[in-house]
Amino acid sequence: MWLRIDPRSEVPLYQQIVDQVREAVARRWLEPGTRLPSVRELAVQLALNHNTVARAYQELEREGLIETLRGRGTFVAKPNPRMPSPDDVAWMEKQIRQLLIAAYHLGIEPKVWLEIAGRVVAGWSQSEGGF
């Protein structure tokens, strides 16, 4: 697969898999119904233990992003459209505030930050090269 694992990162290996699949689903790189490599296949490809991959898949299944069909493999689930709850929005606002703090310490003013964010959103919407 197209996953890139960095064994030197602080982020746990299984988490890196989860993050990248989450991104791929969010960006529609992975269409619903697509079959993911089997736990053991992917483990070989990424030079990881199969338990590590299994844990990542398990987490993704718990989140409803993928589905396991007994003995047949693992597939990307249909997206479950939802309305963000007030809690979700509050959480997101907090995350944004965290970024603004980091931005300050990098010398990025809030207004400049908002420009950057606008640029990223624009690039995002264009689907950025697909793949």
Next chain:
Amino acid sequence: MWLRIDPRSEVPLYQQIVDQVREAVARRWLEPGTRLPSVRELAVQLALNHNTVARAYQELEREGLIETLRGRGTFVAKPNPRMPSPDDVAWMEKQIRQLLIAAYHLGIEPKVWLEIAGRVVAGWSQSEGGF
């Protein structure tokens, strides 16, 4: 001090201190030259082990946010004005992209996300100098 520590959070205790001081500096709640409580004082206030507080101060000093003057205490450092490097901007863009992924899974569309971000920035600027 006004720090709030949540022992249940998965964020390490020392990291919570660092984060909150970083925020206070970024928001100008802590002016340069302000004296911080000593490691032991703060440890008592927050009911933490003083090693935990010491580690937070160490990290903050490493980042240049605070300065220790031998025998006189610890003080908020003067901000070191800097221009964001291209790497800094690229890093920030990546963080924003991470948030957009999370937003997608919460059902927050990129455009809506940008509105939220705009709101947060507006609130941020207003509160500059506040408190």
Next chain:
Amino acid sequence: MWLRIDPRSEVPLYQQIVDQVREAVARRWLEPGTRLPSVRELAVQLALNHNTVARAYQELEREGLIETLRGRGTFVAKPNPRMPSPDDVAWMEKQIRQLLIAAYHLGIEPKVWLEIAGRVVAGWSQSEGGF
């Protein structure tokens, strides 16, 4: 047949067949002597491997719910009237206790649970003989 198989469920496919036949027999939806579809027929209908269906039939036969007559097909067996043994009752009490535990964690009080149970039993009795 009227079976509904969910390949996404964690319940094994063969078990889902067994469960649903058990229910149909218990509710008298399937009268004794009714002929069941052949293993291969059912396998095609449900889009399952015929080994899966065969395993379900095997299990049902072991329990005495169905009977295979050589060359003539598989039939719903005559109910074998029995008195519940003390062990059976004890087992059932344990199952009920399990449900009460689950109910607690859903915020369903034991008294409320008993009301729900009463409702289900009422509905059950009404549907006896139906469909």
Next chain:
Amino acid sequence: MWLRIDPRSEVPLYQQIVDQVREAVARRWLEPGTRLPSVRELAVQLALNHNTVARAYQELEREGLIETLRGRGTFVAKPNPRMPSPDDVAWMEKQIRQLLIAAYHLGIEPKVWLEIAGRVVAGWSQSEGGF
């Protein structure tokens, strides 16, 4: 601890731990704030691998029944009072129907079943000996 693990059961070992802690919490055998044995302690007591215990604790934490305080151990969380959702009730009704099916095959009539259930609830409410 008072846990009893049956290595011969089909139920996964970690699941047995989860089930029994869930019961203990539901029955108030474990008061909020009580400290659970450490992962490794319990693993030794139950003659299990510590990973197995860790997995059980992780699941219990995900459900909000227990809380981890960094480096200090694991504690029974305060119950989070909730109203059962319609989905919860529907799920419970389905479970009860499953029990009625099983009851039928044991020769337990629905009315008799309801009597048994009433008895169990009565015993439950009396808290059954505490311990």
Next chain:
DNA sequence: GTGGTCTAGACCACA
């Protein structure tokens, strides 16, 4: 073949 579970033993971050 698939995923799920378990063990043994190891290393790490945190307090």
Next chain:
DNA sequence: GTGGTCTAGACCACT
């Protein structure tokens, strides 16, 4: 000391 992560290798149930 705590829990979190990872590996290696094994066994099992299901399809």
